[in-house]
Amino acid sequence: MVNHNKLNSSNRTCGERIMVFGTETEDIRFLPHPGPKRCYYREEEHENMHLLGTREHLCLCHVLQGQLIYVWVLEDYSNWVWDRRYKVNLNWDVNRFPFNSVNGYIPRYNPKFLKVLGIHNGELVIAWDLRGIFSYNLEHNTVSKVEITVEGSSTLPLPFASAYTKSFVSLSSFIILFKKGPVTPLPDDITVEILSRLPFNCVLECQRVSKKWRALTSSPSFTELHLKRSTTTPSLFLHRVMYGPHNQLTFFIYDKAGQKAHEKKSVITEVQQRSGPILYHYDPMVLGSCNGLLMFLATRSVSLIFVLNPITQELITLPAPCGLCTPCGIYFHPSTREFKLLFSVYKDESCLNFYYTYSLKSKICKQLNYSSSCKTRRSPPPILVNGSLHWMVNRNKIKNRNDTSNRSCTDAIMVFDTETEDFQVLPHPGPRSCYYWEEEHAHMYLLGMREHLCLCHVSRDQVIYVWVLEDYANWIWDRRYKVNLDWDVNHFPFECMNYIPNYNPMFVTVLGIHDGELVIAWDLRGVYAYNLEQNTVSKIEFKVERSSMLLLQYASVYTKSLVSLRQDGSRVLAMAATYLGSTGQSMYYILSEEPG
Secondary structure, eight states: OOOOOOOOTTOOBOTTOEEEEOTTTOOEEEEOOSSOSBOTTHHHHHHTEEEEEETTEEEEEEEOTTSEEEEEEEEETTTTEEEEEEEEEOOOOTTTSOOOOGGGOOOOOOGGGEEEEEEETTEEEEEETTTEEEEEETTTTEEEEEOOOOOTTOOOOOOOOOOOOOOOOOGGGGTTTTOOSSOOOOOHHHHHHHHTTSOHHHHHHHTTTOHHHHHHHHSHHHHHHHHHHOOOOOEEEEEEEEESSSOOEEEEEEETGGGEEEEOOOHHHHHHHHSTTHHHHHOEEEEEEETTEEEEEETTSTTEEEEEETTTTEEEEEEOTTSSOEEEEEEEETTTTEEEEEEEEEETTTTEEEEEEEETTTOOEEEEEEEESOEEOOSSOOEEETTEEEEEEEOSOOSOTTOGGGOBOTTOEEEEETTTOOEEEEOOSSOSBOTTHHHHHHTEEEEEETTEEEEEEEOTTSEEEEEEEEETTTTEEEEEEEEEOOOOTTTSOOSSSSOOOOOOGGGEEEEEEETTEEEEEETTTEEEEEETTTTEEEEOEEOOOTTOEEEEEEEEEEOOOOOOOOSSOOSOOSOOEEEEOTTSOEEEEOOOOOOO
16 A cells, blocks of 8 residues: 555545555556545545455455444456455454453544454454454454463554465575685586576676676676577667757667656767767767667768667777778677678779678678679668568669669668678569659668568558568568558647648658557657557657657667677776867777776
8 A cells, every 4th residue: 555645635536545566577556445436534544444465365454433344355356356345343342352441441443543464364363452452253253352472561552464474495595605614606507507597687786796707697608698598578779869958869778568668878878978069979870789789870970880788888989990881780690609790882983882891809891792783771770580681772863763774673672691691682572663763762661570571661642561571582572561640630749839741751760660569750740659460559658858859760679688898808898989070189088987
């Protein structure tokens, strides 16, 4: 039971009186108590309500002014349906159960003198001040006094009680690993087995226990084992640019539970606060994710790359290894067991794009034996499906719109095999030729859904067509969903005053598919989650200042992990960042340092 601040007579609703805490999900919700939804003496009446448990049922006992106790039993937990099952009359015989008062004084009845201690084996245990503790059988309506052996001169005040189960649980087992002495510590393999099954936040706490545990949980073998055993559903990492009183960059992790986008305090936002306008000048855009690592490109300085792990708070800032290049994504190479960055470089003399890889481990840049006339789109980030990266590409602009010989869409999707590092260009689903080639392809988004590759096409007729790749080997697509964007303006209004802009596909950005819901960002309108199976839409709420305005949106599929970016084992988690300012001088910043 919870208490609110004292309220006036106009606000006595009892809809949030019982707090429920899920021990598995650690979520909190508030529910009403049974009986009247409004109490006249709200604070006094709620103080006389006691939550108890009996036979795996939740009970509520309400001690009333009229010497009565109503016992409510929660019959249906999922629907929160209560039943008032018992009625206990407190007008007992004073001669049989006398008060422990002086000179035979019998005090007037007051609910404050009674306290319901619990229900044990079908009997309601009650403590009555200056009278004693009694056991009331709810089925037979009989009462008996509970005798407690105390000194003759002692008076029994209102006691405290709790349900208790006997067990052999030892508290020493929790500290045996930390004791110094003859106790032999657990072998490393058993310790790794235990720690690899813990959640991410618990592993981070365990790293503070000792240097040995920190070394065990920071090894590549442990992070790989922990990532395999993790049951966390991939989330959506949302990146927004806010122009408000602080002009800051904000990152969010979107989770379907509660339809909320929770702000993620990452190293990048802290750097922006420490270094003034430097990071804000970069305006980084997320370009991909792999095993918990996020890759960003400084859009205002195309020669600067960020790699971030939001869980470990590690950040690497490095200049683009190929000069003026276009980052294509980040991936894990299974053979060499290292993370690599994929880039494309456009050369004017050949009018072709050449591709390079950069190893985060060896710091070696390597040119791949492939070139293409297709240009890589920076948004959305590539999708990893079937061991390959997939992203949309654009060819050179069509100089003559009346020329229909160069509108073939057979080379619209680039496929990069992360194992063999080979390329392949395949067509997008639907028509093999688009009249407005460049414009229509700009509104196509490659996404991932349940290990399937998807393509969402935002059309000019306020419809989003969702294609699903059913047969990967034969490249067979199925147009499975059709999302109508003609939503009610009154229910989902625009954020502009007295003005409804005309629809344009460029105002709608498809961010991703999360747990069967299509996440859409609509410029000047908000971010929405559209349930593809139930055809329902809901708005995603952001906890931001009212004066801030959402202008740009980027997103990437994100999986939490403990993958470390450290290579030399030093105390500095983030490497020094080099930035060529307007003065032409190099400036260095320590982005983050290990606490302690």
